[in-house]
Amino acid sequence: MNDMSIGFLDSGIGGSTVLSRALRLMKNEDYFFFSDSKNCPYGDKSDEEIIKRCDEIVEYMTEKKHCKAVVLACNTASAKAVDFLRNKYNTLPIIAIEPAYKMVHDNSPEGFTLVMATRGTIESEKFHRLYSKYDNGNTELLSCVGMADLIEQSRFDELDNYLQKLLGKYRGMAENVVLGCTHYPLAKDNIRKVLGNVKFFDGAPGVARQLYRVLKKNDLLSSKKSEGKICFFDSSDTQDEREEKEKRFFEILSSYNCE
Numbered sequence: 251m252n253d254m255s256i257g258f259l260d261s262g263i264g265g266s267t268v269l270s271r272a273l274r275l276m277k278n279e280d281y282f283f284f285s286d287s288k289n290c291p292y293g294d295k296s297d298e299e300i301i302k303r304c305d306e307i308v309e310y311m312t313e314k315k316h317c318k319a320v321v322l323a324c325n326t327a328s329a330k331a332v333d334f335l336r337n338k339y340n341t342l343p344i345i346a347i348e349p350a351y352k353m354v355h356d357n358s359p360e361g362f363t364l365v366m367a368t369r370g371t372i373e374s375e376k377f378h379r380l381y382s383k384y385d386n387g388n389t390e391l392l393s394c395v396g397m398a399d400l401i402e403q404s405r406f407d408e409l410d411n412y413l414q415k416l417l418g419k420y421r422g423m424a425e426n427v428v429l430g431c432t433h434y435p436l437a438k439d440n441i442r443k444v445l446g447n448v449k450f451f452d453g454a455p456g457v458a459r460q461l462y463r464v465l466k467k468n469d470l471l472s473s474k475k476s477e478g479k480i481c482f483f484d485s486s487d488t489q490d491e492r493e494e495k496e497k498r499f500f501e502i503l504s505s506y507n508c509e
């Protein structure tokens with residue numbers, strides 16, 4: 251059981267930013283990453299569509315890949331599907347990311363804060379509960395429609411224009427930026443180009459620590475001394491697309507600075 255892998259799920263390669271954090275803590279674990287880029291973006295899909303798709307993926311991870319735990323490395327999937335999944339797979343540890351708005355409350359509560367996330371996350375009940383609890387009265391919520399897609403497809407020039415339009419008016423005002431979608435940490439430099447030197451808040455470190463705690467509590471930590479394996483699966487239709495995603499995913503894992 252302890253040598254089984256940990257499943258990571260995202261609508262694409264964005265969840266690699268969460269896996270990078272987990273690898274810093276648990277290098278000896280095996281990981282299975284499911285990138286559902288055929289269905290990216292999740293951000294504009296209905297609750298029913300996301301629940302159905304996440305259910306299929308978690309079933310595949312548990313039945314075919316025998317994962318011992320699952321990480322929802324996607325804020326949108328977490329916001330919409332985690333309750334359903336925890337209820338259905340009730341013996342499986344499921345760790346879910348959420349926008350790091352509590353971190354703002356704990357570390358920089360006074361500053362003007364932008365929460366950037368998909369429309370699905372911003373409009374979800376789960377996020378609203380979190381937001382009402384920690385609201386600093388000095389926050390704007392931004393539904394960043396289309397942003398994850400630009401990052402997923404490496405369209406960084408278009409991303410710069412997109413961010414200029416979305417964020418230009420906050421330059422000099424914003425102190426905190428919550429990266430409420432796991433694709434967005436890959437755009438930190440692009441966001442800084444528009445907003446200047448802001449503090450970023452990302453849920454990934456908390457998820458990695460929570461994953462460690464849950465595995466330890468359930469006696470599921472790997473006892474291996476050597477480095478674990480990382481297995482990547484992408485749902486795109488063509489072999490070329492799948493290979494391209496795999497290449498990008500491993501490039502991110504080797505170059506992404508998760509600080």
Ligand code: DGL
Pocket residue numbers: 260261262264265290291292293294323324325326327368371398399430431432433
């Ligand atoms: N990476 C995802 C998230 O954290 C989803 C982006 C999308 O597919 O819209 O929300």
